[in-house]
Amino acid sequence: MLRSLCVALLALVLIGCAQQPAKDDSLYRDLGEKPGITRIVEGMLINVAGDPRIVQFFARVDIAGLRDKLVDKFCVIAGGPCVYTGDSLEESHKGQNLSPSHFNALVENLQASMDSQGVPTPVQNRLLARLAPLRGQVIGK
Amino acid sequence: MWLSQLTGALLLGMFTSAALAGEGRLLATGGASSLEGAAGGGITPWAVLSGYGEKGEWGADVFATRVETADYRLDVAGVAAAYDNRIELSYARQRLDLGNLARDLSLPENSLSQDIFAIKVRLFGDLIYDQLPQVSLGIQHKRQKDFLIPSLVGAQRDEDTEGYLTASRLILGGAFGYNLLLNGGVRYSRANELGLLGFGGDRRDRRSVLKEGSVAVLLNRQWAVGVEYREKPDNLNFAGESDWADLFVGYFPNKHLAIVLAYARLGEIATLDDQNGAYLSVQGSF
Secondary structure, three states: OHHHHHHHHHHHHHHHHHOOOOOOOHHHHHOOHHHHHHHHHHHHHHHHHOOOOOHHHHOOOOHHHHHHHHHHHHHHHOOOOOOOOOOOHHHHOOOOOOOHHHHHHHHHHHHHHHHHOOOOHHHHHHHHHHHHHHHHHHOOO | OHHHHHHHHHHHHHHHHHHHEOOOOOOOOOOEEOOOOOEEOOOOEOOOOOOOOOOOOEEEEEEEEEEEOOOOEEEEEEEEEEEOOOEEEEEEEEEEEOHHHHHHHOOOOOEEEEEEEEEEEEEEOOOOOOOOOEEEEEEEEEEEOOOHHHHHOOOOEOEEEEEEEEEEEEEEEEEOOEEEEEEEEEEEEOEHHHHOOOEOOOOOOOOEEEEEEEEEEEOOOOEEEEEEEEOOOOOOOOOOOOOEEEEEEEEEEEOOEEEEEEEEEOOOEOOEOOOEEEEEEEEEEO
16 A cells, blocks of 8 residues: 555656746747847946946946846846856956946946836746846945 | 934935935835825835845935815825935925815915925835845824914824834735835824824824735836725714725836826825825936
């Protein structure tokens, strides 16, 4: 009796492992997949280039490389089929001692980019809601 | 003594803010100006601090508000300054025009005024980012300036100090994808009609614990719609005092301007019932 119960339980666990729920990629699709995310990231970086509050942090950065890393990062965060190969957020912001204001400045540049790409407010909010918890890995490092 | 120090600190804050003003916080997170001068909605304060200053930055605002009901008109003007996204000092002057009531009853005065000096401190948390919501503690010192009428209807004193504890949280995408702002707080007060009718009364002279709160939905970064509610004490025998509520639309075109238009339901005020009407507030931030 006990033995057959164990077998049944084991079978259930195995089936459960085999049938993982499909990853929710709806935000990735709503952002326009890889091309849409690329436009959003490029627009954000162009806005940053004209933003005296934070442009200095990007002065000695390989912008094309940064763009590719950010696109991958946003893609992963949005549930898309990408692989992020860059440093951890803590590592890549080390020594910059970014303030909450610097973080918000980047958020504003991202919002302005999404506005100009015509990304609807609820879609913008879903992306921001996934980025907001990462603030602690970015500021004060 | 501390009053003049507060005023001095305020002025100093206003002055230096011109040089050091920060705009580190996101649009609309400085709120509008509440009737008592603290950053907030209209009839309730929020846990946010005035202006847009983040850590190490100043923020400040000036505002003017008018509420026009069937029989009364309330005018408010004030200033607030905040530093470090931590501490806010504010001053507001309120003037309630008694209009019909003064005429009908041949009252000795046709308006009631008071000054409100206040401080608000963010205790912990953050409106958007931290695990915990932003929680602030406020102290408001109120001085009623035309005490003849309040004393005749049973008010016990012409100045008093009250406190409130309030929490605010912006939930990103919390309302069907739109950002949802929740505010809730408790106040410990015996102010009659905010203090315009003095403090304490012949019916009850002790402070009451009063709940207040608001819910708003941000349609985008510039526009917010919401409701507010505020419990009020009922200390005077001569008339009932109603809880207040309003429906509002807030417009934040940029970090220097906020406009709030509301429909306010103020109920019974000094024996006159159904005091419902329009609320308009304009705020400039620096």
